[in-house]
Amino acid sequence: MFRYSCLFGACLMGMGQVSLLICLPVFVNETGIDYGVFAGLVALGTGLFIVAAPVWGKISDYSGRKVVITAGLTGFIVSNGLLALMLISGSSAQVAMLLLVLSRVIYGLTVAGFYPAVQAWMVDQSTALNTVKDLSRVSAAISLGRLLGPLLPLALLPLGAVVPVIALFLLAVLALLITSFSGKPETDGVRQLSYASEGMTTTLLLKRTWPVLLIAGSVTTVFGLLQYLIAPVLQQKFHYSAETASETLSFLMLTAAFSMLIAHITLPRLIQHRLPLALVAGGLLLLAGTLCLLSATDLIAMTSGIAICAASVALLTPVYTTLGCQLVPADQQGGLTGILSMIHTVGYTLGALLAGVSGLLGGLNVIYLCGALIVVLLSGIVYFIRNRPAENSREFTIGVER
Numbered sequence: 459m460f461r462y463s464c465l466f467g468a469c470l471m472g473m474g475q476v477s478l479l480i481c482l483p484v485f486v487n488e489t490g491i492d493y494g495v496f497a498g499l500v501a502l503g504t505g506l507f508i509v510a511a512p513v514w515g516k517i518s519d520y521s522g523r524k525v526v527i528t529a530g531l532t533g534f535i536v537s538n539g540l541l542a543l544m545l546i547s548g549s550s551a552q553v554a555m556l557l558l559v560l561s562r563v564i565y566g567l568t569v570a571g572f573y574p575a576v577q578a579w580m581v582d583q584s585t586a587l588n589t590v591k592d593l594s595r596v597s598a599a600i601s602l603g604r605l606l607g608p609l610l611p612l613a614l615l616p617l618g619a620v621v622p623v624i625a626l627f628l629l630a631v632l633a634l635l636i637t638s639f640s641g642k643p644e645t646d647g648v649r650q651l652s653y654a655s656e657g658m659t660t661t662l663l664l665k666r667t668w669p670v671l672l673i674a675g676s677v678t679t680v681f682g683l684l685q686y687l688i689a690p691v692l693q694q695k696f697h698y699s700a701e702t703a704s705e706t707l708s709f710l711m712l713t714a715a716f717s718m719l720i721a722h723i724t725l726p727r728l729i730q731h732r733l734p735l736a737l738v739a740g741g742l743l744l745l746a747g748t749l750c751l752l753s754a755t756d757l758i759a760m761t762s763g764i765a766i767c768a769a770s771v772a773l774l775t776p777v778y779t780t781l782g783c784q785l786v787p788a789d790q791q792g793g794l795t796g797i798l799s800m801i802h803t804v805g806y807t808l809g810a811l812l813a814g815v816s817g818l819l820g821g822l823n824v825i826y827l828c829g830a831l832i833v834v835l836l837s838g839i840v841y842f843i844r845n846r847p848a849e850n851s852r853e854f855t856i857g858v859e860r
Contacts, residue, residue, distance in 0.1 A: 507566055526792075531637060577798075578795045601716075677778075695754075717764075740770050
């Protein structure tokens, strides 16, 4: 039961992210808050993940995964409750602004712990052969939420601006109740150490896993950059209007989410015994998708490119997370997944910044920029594979004692 409550919560997190962005114009109209300010505060909540995710990851190592997962769901409930209060109260713009700030700060500082804690718990209870599959289920749940996210405002916004927020609030309450009454999470397959690991500090963890973190940062930066470049490409290369570009972008983002969901469901069984090979295949797939996307001359090629890139990210993420977890002891899994969550947020943010820079500097060739990032990615993959400990000499293993 606890497993399913975690997956339900992950789906809810993905749904909430997309629904909020879609409802943003309506919320601005209801509150009178400037659109730029509202969007900036939404970004603030996401940005706080960078600070909070590693901290919550460490807390989950010492206090247990369920405590942090419960805190994340509670933060999601409080955050949406404040949003609903902002929309229902009809208060002044100043009060609405205060409620919005509180909502986004609470969201960023608490929900940041949910995903790394769920990932760490999945790693804790899985065996070496099933870790990729279990991690893929979490990512698949988030992708499913992002697919369902647009449907929630579409169905409920006609009933009132606050109705989608209340729906998310009630769904989160349901997830919290299921989690709270699911009992103590099972620990079958929990990691056993070949020696004591009290000396594993954060610095040593970073030193041990930096190639994995480099791969994670490269993947998310490339994919973030490509996502933010699609709209300008549609307008400049295909001469779409702003409205047509937005509609096409929505279609392409749904295609990417669907491609990720299918990849998360189908690929783990094929790659769970070939993780280093899966890293290489994922890097080459990302390169192929990037070239297809940036050289596209029609919408079919562009759709194919974003679908290939999304599938490559879905392939790479559980693989490098699993390989990273094999390099650290059991009581540091939460710390690693927290750092990876931070890296993911930094990568997507950096991708957005690079997209803005490439727009300001008209002479900067985006193909060269993406190529440089993919070279970094492939270099990290090659370095990791060449320097990865042999199976019979690995210090930490998953599910069994060495």
